[in-house]
Amino acid sequence: MARARKKQNPEGRMSLGEHFRELRNRLLISCIAIAVLSTVGWYFYQDIVDVIAAPVQAVAEERGDELVALRFQNITEPFATQLKVAIFSGILLASPIWLWQIWAFLLPGLRPKEKKVALAYFFVSIPLFLAGAGLASYTFPRLVAILLGFTPEGVGNLPGMAEFLSLVLFFMLAFGLAFLLPVVLVALNQIGVLSARNMLRSWRITLFLILVFSAFMTPDPSAWTMLAMAAPVFFLYWCAVGTAFLLERRRRGRGDDPADRYAGLSPDQATPLS
Structure with a gap:
């Protein structure tokens, strides 16, 4: 049937209604995958809570009292927390499925060269994000x-379980996104927005911003934790700079520098979209 449709519509064009139906189907597949895999988080809820609460329990055991512990504020919060953990687990476990659904929805509108580039960014972003989240959990x-x-001593510290869980998720998300810095920089370089030379000249400002971000996320008075977290992000920044220089050299060798597209345009002339 797909072959017959391709013969009838060789350019692969779709009407607005067909686009919405395609989007509906892919959203439905993603939601079903998340709902099914959320049962894993629901079943292993106790194990997940043990891992999340382990740092607080370690401090309580070190102090030798019960004045440091996680708490629930009302009788409905345990159910809401378990539901939140289950849904987050489902989103995480189903990420390959719903990410592919997004990719498959956008895929027909890309050119063959753009498909290869976007697919490369897609597969590079996943391990970088997981590496950042793994460093945060460590x-x-x-x-x-x-x-x-x-x-x-003698003063209780009883953080709410819901707020503590949100802090854990925010911490992992922040570092996962921070590790995507090289992907964003290389992408901006490839479309001609940010040159490798400008990236190289801005290394001091970038280092300062990375240190500020690390200091905000790790309020350690000794600063060793801040440096330990800033170092890999700054290393990835230099990897992005080196990659940008290699890509620019390759484009110049092919005569396909994005900056050359706008060289002969007048101030009142629109820039090309491709």
């Missing part, structure tokens, strides 16, 4: 111990 227990260490 350093988060130390962050919790440092923050709870400011609690005076």
Whole structure:
């Protein structure tokens, strides 16, 4: 049937209604995948909570009292927290499925060369994001111990379970996105918005911003944790600079520099879209 449709419509054009139906089907597949895999998070809820609460429990055992612990504020919050953990687990486990659905929806509108480039960015972004999230999960227990260490002896510190869970997710998301910095920089370079030479000249400003971000995310008085987190992000920045120089050299060799597209345009002439 697909072959017959392709013969009838060789250019692969779709009407607006067909686009909406295609979007509906792919959203439905994504939602079903998330709902099914959310049962995994629901079933292993206790194990997930044990991992999340481990840093707080370690501090409580070190202090030798029960004045440091996670708490629920009302009788409905345990159910809401378990539901949140289940849905987040489903979104995480189903990420290959719903990411592919997004990609498959956009795929027909791209040219063959654009498909290869976008697919490369897609497969590079996933391990970088997971690496950032993994680094965050590795350093988060130390962050919790440092923050709870400011609690005076004899004073209770009972953070809410929902707020603590949101903090964990925010921490992992922030570092996952930070590790996507080289992908964004290389993409901007490839479309001609940011040159490799400008990236090289801005390394001091970039280092300052990375240090500020790391200091905000890891309030460690010794600054070692801040440097440990800033170092890989700054290393990835230099990888992006090197990649940008290689791509520009390759484009110049082919005579396909994006900056050359706008060289002969007048100020009142629109720039080309491709």
